[in-house]
Amino acid sequence: MGQEIERKFLVGSDGWRDRAVSARRFEQFYLFAGEDRSCRVRITDGSSARLTLKTGRGISRGEFEYEIPLEDAEALRLAAIGTPIEKTRHLVPNGANTIEMDVYHGALDGLVVAEIELASEDETFERPDFLSIEVTGDPRYLNQTLALRGRPADDKASS
């Protein structure tokens, strides 16, 4: 179990691509998704799978993550709500932090969202040029919303 504090931004340019140091491919879907709880299954690089429970709301949430057999994940996909999400996560070092750049595929193709994990809610960080508007706490950019409702109509700030 952990507390995660993350800030989320749309992305205004491709300036981050030269700074990316690694990439992983995620397929993920939800078994349930409510305002104060969600259950996600994520398959990484087609070879391993994790089940994640999130509880609570807002910038600080409880997170419980468990490795599960790949065959369980594939069987659970039959019970997915909404559309499974496919994305590539690129890691971009940024001072003492790392920015995760999520480049979506399939139905969400064209959407890019940046996330930075912080140790506390008031921790500052160097803000690179490629970040555009902040969408922390905007429910439209939760992955569970993207899975259920697709891409927001007005996110043109995203490249």
Added chain:
Amino acid sequence: MGQEIERKFLVGSDGWRDRAVSARRFEQFYLFAGEDRSCRVRITDGSSARLTLKTGRGISRGEFEYEIPLEDAEALRLAAIGTPIEKTRHLVPNGANTIEMDVYHGALDGLVVAEIELASEDETFERPDFLSIEVTGDPRYLNQTLALRGRPADDKASS
């Protein structure tokens, strides 16, 4: 992952008690519970915990079970829906099968439910005298319903 086929009965007498060979104490609660899916956390004998996802409906359901740290279970209890259930499960050998006798405590005190797991939907088994009416598929006797709505008003057949 497994398919579980279970038949469930109310209990008309204490005749099973002499035949019980072991007992474990369960505390369990739900993080979500819908018609075709549920997520349960169960703490056994106060010392170990499992997370169980069930999918599907009726007599055949998919079940996915994972050991989780006890401290995770205790933190997740804060997100429980309904009332956590406490019960003692006694095992009663019955021919080639085993009958699980669930004796409820706390808010459900007095309720006893018997469950027998079968290899197929049409497998027969020797039916002991202490079983009264069958409640297989009766949603009122799902543990998730008991957690959310309490004991059914008319289950007087139960001892």
